[in-house]
Amino acid sequence: MDARVTSDALEVVVVVVQFGAQGLQSVHPDPAMPGREQIAYLGPKASYTHQAALNAFEGDGYDLAPQTTIEDVFASVQSRSATHGVVPFENSTNGSVVFTLDLFADASGKYPDIVVCGEVYIEVHHCLLGRSPPVTSKSALETQTHGTGAGAGAGALPALLKQPLGIAGVTHTHSPSSSGHATPTTTLPHPYPSRTHPLTSLAHITKIYSHPQAWGQCATFLSCYLKGVERQDVSSTSRAAELVAADASGTSAAISSAIAARCHGLEFLARGVEDKGDNCTRFFVLGRRDGPATPTPDGPEATEAAAPAATSAGEGADDAAAKFKSLISFTVPHAAPGALADSLAVFKNHGLNLTSINARPSGEAAWHYIFFVEFQGRKGEAGLGRGNGSGAVDRALEELEGVVEQWRWLGSWENRLGK
Numbered sequence: 001m002d003a004r005v006t007s008d009a010l011e012v013v014v015v016v017v018q019f020g021a022q023g024l025q026s027v028h029p030d031p032a033m034p035g036r037e038q039i040a041y042l043g044p045k046a047s048y049t050h051q052a053a054l055n056a057f058e059g060d061g062y063d064l065a066p067q068t069t070i071e072d073v074f075a076s077v078q079s080r081s082a083t084h085g086v087v088p089f090e091n092s093t094n095g096s097v098v099f100t101l102d103l104f105a106d107a108s109g110k111y112p113d114i115v116v117c118g119e120v121y122i123e124v125h126h127c128l129l130g131r132s133p134p135v136t137s138k139s140a141l142e143t144q145t146h147g148t149g150a151g152a153g154a155g156a157l158p159a160l161l162k163q164p165l166g167i168a169g170v171t172h173t174h175s176p177s178s179s180g181h182a183t184p185t186t187t188l189p190h191p192y193p194s195r196t197h198p199l200t201s202l203a204h205i206t207k208i209y210s211h212p213q214a215w216g217q218c219a220t221f222l223s224c225y226l227k228g229v230e231r232q233d234v235s236s237t238s239r240a241a242e243l244v245a246a247d248a249s250g251t252s253a254a255i256s257s258a259i260a261a262r263c264h265g266l267e268f269l270a271r272g273v274e275d276k277g278d279n280c281t282r283f284f285v286l287g288r289r290d291g292p293a294t295p296t297p298d299g300p301e302a303t304e305a306a307a308p309a310a311t312s313a314g315e316g317a318d319d320a321a322a323k324f325k326s327l328i329s330f331t332v333p334h335a336a337p338g339a340l341a342d343s344l345a346v347f348k349n350h351g352l353n354l355t356s357i358n359a360r361p362s363g364e365a366a367w368h369y370i371f372f373v374e375f376q377g378r379k380g381e382a383g384l385g386r387g388n389g390s391g392a393v394d395r396a397l398e399e400l401e402g403v404v405e406q407w408r409w410l411g412s413w414e415n416r417l418g419k
């Protein structure tokens with residue numbers, strides 16, 4: 001399957017594969033089926049991370065186990081209660097997922113064996129989910145009752161699956177409660193208008209729930225149509241949908257996925273509320289240093305096959321290196337001028353192209369930082385078989401040892417960008 005999957009396209013697949021077959025029960029290890037792999041992911045079900053997990057682990061051999069927090073996913077893999085974990089790493093609109101970075105920083109040494117062994121890109125199209133505003137006229141009531149499948153809940157999934165993905169009986173309308181334009185400020189005198197309009201009035205919404213990452217991805221819509229409305233951070237977008245479904249007042253809403261709407265019988269108050277149409281989140285597949293490799297879409301041998309020696313078949317070292325990415329974290333002597341520049345020069349010296357760079361508080365002292373550098377290529381002895389043919393990563397790591405204070409290897413995996 002294409003590694004970059006749209007969340008809408010996955011919607012039916014996810015419901016059939018995961019919810020249809022197993023209902024909405026939690027997935028627990030099945031002692032009757034030894035050998036099945038446990039995959040921990042940031043849940044509850046219908047989170048974007050769930051979609052990423054289904055994408056990375058196709059087929060029957062896996063039990064997907066939803067976790068409450070990203071830290072729970074790290075802990076499951078570290079303690080071997082799961083063979084792999086799936087966590088969000090960065091979003092194309094809103095940047096890095098700092099919770100994940102801080103767990104990789106591992107200031108308290110709880111996750112020494114965690115490495116990245118794969119990545120998945122998922123297109124993220126957020127919806128505003130909730131209940132329609134209270135209606136007065138008979139015709140409006142009929143529209144609502146028949147239009148959205150509200151209240152159908154998990155028990156009616158077969159019926160939900162037969163519904164079209166659009167919203168029958170609801171016409172696009174500007175919310176009467178707002179202009180559709182963000183208020184100009186001195187820093188942003190000409191704010192962009194929202195890409196999308198609410199499907200109904202939002203005047204009854206007094207509280208919105210979502211994962212902190214989602215606010216920044218939907219900033220324009222929120223400032224145009226829900227300015228000043230209280231926001232509450234929760235552990236995931238699907239948890240937000242769960243909370244809104246349980247709110248009998250009908251005055252709360254969730255920024256969440258279309259799949260979560262189906263699972264919780266929520267109505268679409270708006271669709272496509274993300275600021276950028278190409279909004280995409282990258283997820284990491286976690287494993288243990290000594291654990292099994294992650295499967296690839298082309299089968300277990302694909303990782304080896306995808307790493308030809310740089311000199312074979314006319315392929316250059318650069319092409320071979322671009323098939324893999326690696327991640328390390330390091331700290332530098334804080335008071336030494338140029339220490340970070342010297343560290344980065346090592347990658348340049350060995351022709352290693354950087355693909356992301358992040359800094360987080362190190363946790364050791366105030367204003368001291370830990371750096372995360374991701375680059376093309378892979379370590380020869382990284383548990384995935386032979387190296388990229390050039391040995392550049394191994395040589396760079398050797399040189400880095402003499403430049404940085406402390407460093408940690410965080411894994412090599414197949415580059416899935418654009419696949």
Ligand SMILES: O=C(O)C(=O)C[C@]1(C(=O)O)C=C[C@@H](O)C=C1
Binds near residue numbers: 047048235
């Ligand atoms: O809340 C979810 O559904 C998640 O899977 C987490 C998460 C994230 O942390 O980036 C994943 C994708 C979206 O970018 C928003 C939230």
